Amino acid sequence: NAGVMQNPRHLVRRRGQEARLRCSPMKGHSHVYWYRQLPEEGLKFMVYLQKENIIDESGMPKERFSAEFPKEGPSILRIQQVVRGDSAAYFCASSRDSHSNQPQHFGDGTRLSIL
Amino acid sequence: KQEVTQIPAALSVPEGENLVLNCSFTDSAIYNLQWFRQDPGKGLTSLLLIQSSQREQTSGRLNASLDKSSGRSTLYIAASQPGDSATYLCAVGVNTGFQKLVFGTGTRLLVSP
Numbered sequence: 001n002a003g004v005m006q007n008p009r010h011l012v013r014r015r016g017q018e019a020r021l022r023c024s025p026m027k028g029h030s031h032v033y034w035y036r037q038l039p040e041e042g043l044k045f046m047v048y049l050q051k052e053n054i055i056d057e058s059g060m061p062k063e064r065f066s067a068e069f070p071k072e073g074p075s076i077l078r079i080q081q082v083v084r085g086d087s088a089a090y091f092c093a094s095s096r097d098s099h100s101n102q103p104q105h106f107g108d109g110t111r112l113s114i115l
Numbered sequence: 116k117q118e119v120t121q122i123p124a125a126l127s128v129p130e131g132e133n134l135v136l137n138c139s140f141t142d143s144a145i146y147n148l149q150w151f152r153q154d155p156g157k158g159l160t161s162l163l164l165i166q167s168s169q170r171e172q173t174s175g176r177l178n179a180s181l182d183k184s185s186g187r188s189t190l191y192i193a194a195s196q197p198g199d200s201a202t203y204l205c206a207v208g209v210n211t212g213f214q215k216l217v218f219g220t221g222t223r224l225l226v227s228p
Contacts, residue, residue, distance in 0.1 A: 033215075041220065045217070100146050103164045104161070108157055
């Protein structure tokens with residue numbers, strides 16, 4: 001049973017380009033969460049999605065960031081017109097549901113570097 | 116607003132020692148609490164999950180306790196090994212209609228042979 005798969009593992013972009021980060025949840029999981037870990041900081045919640053729906057995006061910057069989880073395929077976190085401050089590790093997690101006894105399982109992350 | 120603090124920020128111990136990592140949170144109305152391990156350049160591995168109605172959970176050499184009223188959790192590691200070296204993260208589940216995790220900044224553990 002494969003875990004949460006994120007790709008790419010490392011992504012380098014120049015300022016102004018677009019970054020697309022992909023996340024395939026664990027089999028049987030329909031809840032996806034994105035977190036960001038800035039250098040020397042803790043992980044911060046960004047967005048929570050279920051299939052085809054954004055449930056909560058309160059942690060996501062209003063500008064340039066968007067997320068989707070289509071009916072078919074992986075969840076995508078998209079960052080347009082990247083800036084140096086977007087350099088971070090982006091982690092995706094999934095869970096079977098949102099009950100309190102269900103742990104979130106994390107992928108290995110995508111490390112985004114902006115030149 | 117929920118805030119999670121972990122102390123110490125770093126800990127270095129010789130192999131074989133028993134140790135305790137601490138986590139405190141400001142709002143006792145939590146959904147659950149998870150302890151994770153993060154190795155350098157890697158993702159998070161879930162170690163233990165304690166639901167808000169529970170007091171502790173055990174897995175192998177690990178034992179996590181939860182005291183909601185005082186806003187504290189501890190992770191106890193028995194007979195530490197060099198392979199335990201990693202950053203340990205505490206995350207509080209906030210029930211905002213779903214399970215949103217608020218993380219501490221972690222404790223970096225180094226176990227020397």
